Amino acid sequence: xxxxxxxxxxxxxxxxxxxxxxxxxxxxxxxxxxxxxxxxxxxxxxxxxxxxxxxxxxxxxxxxxxxxxxxxxxxxxxxxxxxxxxxxxxxxxxxxxxxxxxxxxxxxxxxxxxxxxxxxxxxxxxxxxxxxxxxxxxxxxxxxxxxxxxxxxxxxxxxxxxxxxxxxxxxxxxxxxxxxxxxxxxxxxxxxxxxxxxxxxxxxxxxxxxxxxxxxxxxxxxxxxxxxxxxxxxxxxxxxxxxxxxxxxxxxxxxxxxxxxxxxxxxxxxxxxxxxxxxxxxxxxxxxxxxxxxxxxxxxxxxxxxxxxxxxxxxxxxxxxxxxxxxxxxxxxxxxxxxxxxxxxxxxxxxxxxxxxxxxxxxxxxxxxxxxxxxxxxxxxxxxxxxxxxxxxxxxxxxxxxxxxxxxxxxxxxxxxxxxxxxxxxxxxxxxxxxxxxxxxxxxxxxxxxxxxxxxxx
Numbered sequence: 001x002x003x004x005x006x007x008x009x010x011x012x013x014x015x016x017x018x019x020x021x022x023x024x025x026x027x028x029x030x031x032x033x034x035x036x037x038x039x040x041x042x043x044x045x046x047x048x049x050x051x052x053x054x055x056x057x058x059x060x061x062x063x064x065x066x067x068x069x070x071x072x073x074x075x076x077x078x079x080x081x082x083x084x085x086x087x088x089x090x091x092x093x094x095x096x097x098x099x100x101x102x103x104x105x106x107x108x109x110x111x112x113x114x115x116x117x118x119x120x121x122x123x124x125x126x127x128x129x130x131x132x133x134x135x136x137x138x139x140x141x142x143x144x145x146x147x148x149x150x151x152x153x154x155x156x157x158x159x160x161x162x163x164x165x166x167x168x169x170x171x172x173x174x175x176x177x178x179x180x181x182x183x184x185x186x187x188x189x190x191x192x193x194x195x196x197x198x199x200x201x202x203x204x205x206x207x208x209x210x211x212x213x214x215x216x217x218x219x220x221x222x223x224x225x226x227x228x229x230x231x232x233x234x235x236x237x238x239x240x241x242x243x244x245x246x247x248x249x250x251x252x253x254x255x256x257x258x259x260x261x262x263x264x265x266x267x268x269x270x271x272x273x274x275x276x277x278x279x280x281x282x283x284x285x286x287x288x289x290x291x292x293x294x295x296x297x298x299x300x301x302x303x304x305x306x307x308x309x310x311x312x313x314x315x316x317x318x319x320x321x322x323x324x325x326x327x328x329x330x331x332x333x334x335x336x337x338x339x340x341x342x343x344x345x346x347x348x349x350x351x352x353x354x355x356x357x358x359x360x361x362x363x364x365x366x367x368x369x370x371x372x373x374x375x376x377x378x379x380x381x382x383x384x385x386x387x388x389x390x391x392x393x394x395x396x397x398x399x400x401x402x403x404x405x406x407x408x409x410x411x412x413x414x415x416x417x418x419x420x421x422x423x424x425x426x427x428x429x430x431x432x433x434x435x436x437x438x439x440x441x442x443x444x445x446x447x448x449x450x451x452x453x454x455x456x457x458x
Contacts, residue, residue: 009030009031009032009037010030010031010033011028011029011030011031012028012029013026013027013028013029014026014027014029016029016049016052016059016060016066017052017060017324018052018053018054018055018056018057018058018059018060018415019052019053019054019055019317020055020056020317020320020324020325020326020327020413020415021317021318021320021323021324021325022056022323022324022325022326022386022415023056023057023060023324023415023448024324025057025060025062025448026062027060027061027062027063027064027065027066028064028065028066029049029065029066029067029068030065030066030067030068031067031068031070031071032067032068032069032071032072033071033072034072035072035088035179035180038067038069038072038147038177038179039147039151040067040147040148040149040151040176040177040444040445041148041149041150041151041444043064043065043067043444044064044442044444045061045063045064045065045443045444045446046061046064046065046066046067046177046444046445046446047059047060047061047064047065047066047067047173047174047445047446047447048067048069048089048119048123048173048177048178049066049067049068049069050068050069050070050089050090050092050116050117050119050120051070051092051115051116051117051120053113053115053116053120054120054124054172054412054413055326055327055412055413055414055415056326056412056413056414056415056416056449057415057447057448057449057452058123058124058172058173058411058412058447058448058449059120059173059447060447060448060449061446061447061448062448064446067177069088069089069090069117069119069177070090070117071090072088072089072090072091072179073087073088073090073091073092073095074087074088074091075087075091075099076088076180078100080103083105083184083185083186083187084142084182084183084184084185085100085105085182085183085184085185086143086180086181086182086183087118087180087181087183088118088179088180088181089117089118089119089122089144089177089178089179089180089181090117090118090119091117091118091181092114092115092116092117092118093107093110093111093114093115093116093118093121094114094115096114096118096185097114097303100185101188101191101257101303102257102258103257104187104188104189104257105185105186105187105188106185106186106187106188106243106303107183107185107186108134108140108183108184108185108186109126109127109128109130109131109134109135109136109137109139109140110128110307110308111126111127111128111137112128112307112308112310113308113310113311114304114307114308114311115311118178118181118183119177119178119179119181121137121181122137122138122141122144122168122169122178122181123168123170123171123172123173123178124170124172124373124411124412125137125138125169125170125367125369125372125373125374126412127361127363127373127374128219128307129219129220129221129307129361130218130219130220131361131362131363131364131374132220132362132363132364133218133364134364135364135365135367135374136169136367136369136372136374137183138169138170138367138369138372139367140183140184141157141169141181141182141183141184142157142182142183142184143155143156143157143160143180143181143182144156144157144165144168144178144180144181144182145178145179145180146164146168146175146176146177146178146179147176147177147179148176148439148440149176149439149440149441149442149444149445153179154176156168158368163435164435164439166368166369166370167370167371167432167435167436167439169367169368169369169370169371169372170369170370170371170372170373170411171369171370171371171432171436172371172411172412172447172449172450173445173447174436174440174445174446174447174450174455175435175436175439175440175445176439176440176445177445188243188257189243189244189245189246189256189257190243190244190245190246190248190249190253190256190257191256191257191258191259191302191303192243192244192249192253192256192300192301192302192303193219193241193242193243193244193300193301193302193303193306193307194241194242194243194244194248194298194299194300195239195240195241195298195299195300195301195306196215196217196239196240196241196298197237197238197239197292197293197295197296198215198237198238198240198293199235199236199237199238199289199293200222200234200235200236200237200238201231201232201235202231202232202233202234202235203233203234203235203338203341203342203345204234204338205235206222206224206234206235206236206238206360207337207338207341207378209222209236209238210222210238210360210361210362210378211362215238215240216240217240217241217242218241218242218243219240219241219242219306219307220238220239220240220241220361220362221238221239221240221359221360221361222236222237222238222239222359222360222361223236223237223239223288223292223358223359223360224236224345224358224359224360224380225285225286225288225289225358226285226345226348226349226353226355226358226382227278227281227282227285227348227349227352227354227355228285228345228349229349233342233345233346233349234341234342234345235289236360237288237289237292237293239292239306241306243303244256244300248300249300252300253300259302259303259304262312264312264313264314265312265313265314266313266314266315267313267314267315267316267318267319268315268318269318270318270321270322271318271319271320271321272321273321273322273323273385273387275319275321276319276320276321276354276356276385277354278352278353278354280354281354281355281356282354284356310357319356320356320383320385320386321385321387323385323386323387324385324386325383325384325385325386326383326384326385326386326391326395326415326416327381327382327383327384327413328381328382328384328395328398328409328413328414329373329379329380329381329382329409329410329413330344330379330380330398330402330407330408330409330410331363331373331374331375331377331378331379331380331407331408331410332377332378332379332380332402332405332406332407333375333376333377333405333406333407334376334377334378336377336405336406336407337377337378337405339405340401340402340404340405340407341360341378341380343401343405344380344398344401344402347394347397347398347401348382351394353384353391353394354384354385355382355383355384356383357381357382357383358380358381358382358383359380359381360378360379360380361378361379361381362377362378362379363375363376363377363378363379364376370426370428370429370431370432370435371411371426371428371429371432373408373409373410373411373412375408377407379410381410381413392416395416396418399417399418399421402425403421403424403425407425408425408426409425411449411453414449415449415452416452417452417453419452419453419454422453433455436455436456443456
């Protein structure tokens with residue numbers, strides 16, 4: 001790490017982790033207050049960090065500098081006619097909702113939490129419940145500005161400096177510090193969603209619902225019971241919805257674009273390790289399947305409940321205990337999805353590996369991001385507590401299944417995949433690496449994730 005840390009930068013040395021709280025590490029954290037203070041060229045090793053909501057070690061940098069972008073949150077411009085928002089990269093989606101939803105504008109893609117920065121959304125190329133219709137976050141970005149390793153600032157887009165743009169999209173911050181993002185918002189008539197639920201008795205029925213036109217909508221996701229076995233393997237509840245039009249909520253809600261401020265629950269302590277186990281989660285899953293599956297008729301709910309249910313609980317990650325948790329997310333191509341998902345679910349059921357939250361989504365076509373995670377097919381996301389030494393060998397076995405069926409894991413959520421496995425999962429890595437060497441020959445942008453994947457070591 002460079003000794004030249006400017007005196008005007010706020011800094012402290014502290015322990016940090018990803019949202020999964022595993023692993024943990026210590027490092028020097030600096031906080032620029034303006035775009036002009038973003039000077040990555042003065043550091044030997046640096047990685048940008050927004051809200052720290054990537055689950056693993058992507059925004060950690062042991063022995064180096066972590067540059068927090070949280071104070072770089074200003075709106076630069078907004079095109080009220082076409083919905084293009086230009087903002088500093090530290091602005092969160094929560095701030096976008098607060099500032100623009102009352103004016104009738106909604107992010108074109110939002111992940112499962114709104115407490116993420118725009119820059120982080122680009123770096124991880126996040127996706128939402130509408131990927132099969134609208135693609136990733138990056139597919140809705142018109143332009144970004146990046147602070148480069150040589151001290152320059154470069155604007156890039158799908159048409160301008162396209163190679164750098166598509167290397168940065170999903171590049172986990174390893175090509176430079178994203179300082180500015182121009183992103184598309186869509187017009188909506190309300191802050192509410194019309195939702196339908198439908199039960200699926202097994203995996204085949206779950207995939208049929210996700211593929212069928214009858215239950216398709218702008219947004220769709222399936223909660224899946226990962227501990228069900230036998231004939232019930234892969235049973236789920238499909239939740240689909242669209243932005244409510246004024247006539248769909250007429251007479252029910254006086255101010256359709258505004259939500260009442262609600263108090264948030266807070267989890268002030270770590271759950272004991274034994275609370276979330278296969279028995280308690282299996283019981284919860286049976287209850288949840290019956291409860292949510294019983295909702296036969298369409299209903300209206302607010303956007304926060306539909307898109308970001310866990311955001312209503314502060315520090316919800318503490319429910320997994322002091323040792324933290326891993327979120328394992330993979331994607332399989334269409335022709336391999338049924339068999340691959342069946343094998344993954346059989347492994348989970350056989351091992352009784354409890355996942356409090358298991359989600360199945362359908363993905364649309366892959367974009368041009370060299371390390372972007374989504375590709376056409378189905379994605380399964382699982383939360384698993386770091387409870388015993390057998391977890392990581394078990395996840396290695398899941399990797400083998402994913403590889404065999406032509407899939408990949410999500411770098412924004414991973415913290416243990418082997419470098420060789422990663423290269424097999426991401427066939428455009430060598431192309432990305434060429435761009436990395438061109439724009440960052442000294443490997444100035446580095447992270448614990450990059451070292452784990454042996455990026456920049458050869």
